[in-house]
Amino acid sequence: MLAHRLTAMKKLEIVVLGEYVGDVRELLAEYVSGYTQIAPVSGRGHHGYHEGRLLFNDLSAQAMIVTVIRPEVLEPLLEGLLPLLERRSGVVWITDVSVSRAAYFDPSS
Amino acid sequence: MLAHRLTAMKKLEIVVLGEYVGDVRELLAEYVSGYTQIAPVSGRGHHGYHEGRLLFNDLSAQAMIVTVIRPEVLEPLLEGLLPLLERRSGVVWITDVSVSRAAYFDPSS
Amino acid sequence: MLAHRLTAMKKLEIVVLGEYVGDVRELLAEYVSGYTQIAPVSGRGHHGYHEGRLLFNDLSAQAMIVTVIRPEVLEPLLEGLLPLLERRSGVVWITDVSVSRAAYFDPSS
Numbered sequence: 001m002l003a004h005r006l007t008a009m010k011k012l013e014i015v016v017l018g019e020y021v022g023d024v025r026e027l028l029a030e031y032v033s034g035y036t037q038i039a040p041v042s043g044r045g046h047h048g049y050h051e052g053r054l055l056f057n058d059l060s061a062q063a064m065i066v067t068v069i070r071p072e073v074l075e076p077l078l079e080g081l082l083p084l085l086e087r088r089s090g091v092v093w094i095t096d097v098s099v100s101r102a103a104y105f106d107p108s109s
Numbered sequence: 110m111l112a113h114r115l116t117a118m119k120k121l122e123i124v125v126l127g128e129y130v131g132d133v134r135e136l137l138a139e140y141v142s143g144y145t146q147i148a149p150v151s152g153r154g155h156h157g158y159h160e161g162r163l164l165f166n167d168l169s170a171q172a173m174i175v176t177v178i179r180p181e182v183l184e185p186l187l188e189g190l191l192p193l194l195e196r197r198s199g200v201v202w203i204t205d206v207s208v209s210r211a212a213y214f215d216p217s218s
Numbered sequence: 219m220l221a222h223r224l225t226a227m228k229k230l231e232i233v234v235l236g237e238y239v240g241d242v243r244e245l246l247a248e249y250v251s252g253y254t255q256i257a258p259v260s261g262r263g264h265h266g267y268h269e270g271r272l273l274f275n276d277l278s279a280q281a282m283i284v285t286v287i288r289p290e291v292l293e294p295l296l297e298g299l300l301p302l303l304e305r306r307s308g309v310v311w312i313t314d315v316s317v318s319r320a321a322y323f324d325p326s327s
Contacts, residue, residue: 009311010312036280068309096313097311097313098313099294099311099312100300100303100309
């Protein structure tokens with residue numbers, strides 16, 4: 001059985017405008033050892049005021065940052081991430097995933 | 110606790126040939142406020158007849174459209190989406206996700 | 219109800235350095251009928267020794283391969299995939315998903 005080699009984790013998919021990727025990465029660095037960035041992606045959504053222009057529901061260059069964390073890290077990470085995303089018109093989707101080699105994802109490893 | 114700030118939603122990942130993205134977007138616009146498009150992606154799968162040539166199991170330029178909806182929207186959206194994907198050789202994957210700011214995803218918002 | 223048209227499957231997201239995509243594809247071909255490749259993606263993570271140079275925590279061109287399999291295929295596929303990923307510094311995330319047209323994903327179809 002491989003079941004004992006899989007560990008329950010949380011996957012975060014964060015979608016933000018490309019210019020805010022640095023802010024997200026900086027915050028993630030405290031909690032995760034790695035991430036995968038998919039860019040550029042395009043999207044249609046809410047952006048509110050952006051660079052002094054009203055870009056409501058426009059098509060903008062966004063980046064998606066995907067990372068996997070231990071469940072106990074979810075709450076402290078979100079405490080920092082949610083206010084940042086609210087200011088930056090970003091979103092985060094959280095999914096239950098199983099991974100092999102969970103220790104790989106620890107920031108200390 | 111942040112738990113009360115997270116809402117259970119459904120994530121849809123739709124993979125279709127690039128030329129059919131417009132059809133999918135048009136249908137989504139009735140149900141979602143936004144989506145993220147990852148393109149181009151490549152894939153190997155079933156395509157059947159395409160542009161008059163038999164492209165079975167070929168490598169073609171595909172797009173992936175990712176969106177998040179409230180659970181109660183899943184069924185009406187799929188009623189329209191599944192027949193479209195069947196005609197267009199597309200697929201949809203549905204995953205349970207949690208999001209912050211669920212109202213962000215409502216088409217009326 | 220559409221529920222009976224949806225089937226519980228497993229989604230695999232495999233992240234590896236671009237040069238090892240061929241190895242992963244070759245292994246997947248025994249178990250799946252198709253996959254979607256998102257490339258290039260970038261990432262920060264563990265790479266250990268790579269091409270004779272120590273690239274610890276560097277930013278490298280990676281590929282993400284996404285595929286969907288029947289739950290009963292998970293274990294035999296992982297038996298082959300996990301050792302390959304360990305040698306190649308890759309990771310796999312496994313998620314429960316629902317799909318329409320499950321037969322579409324069978325290698326024999």
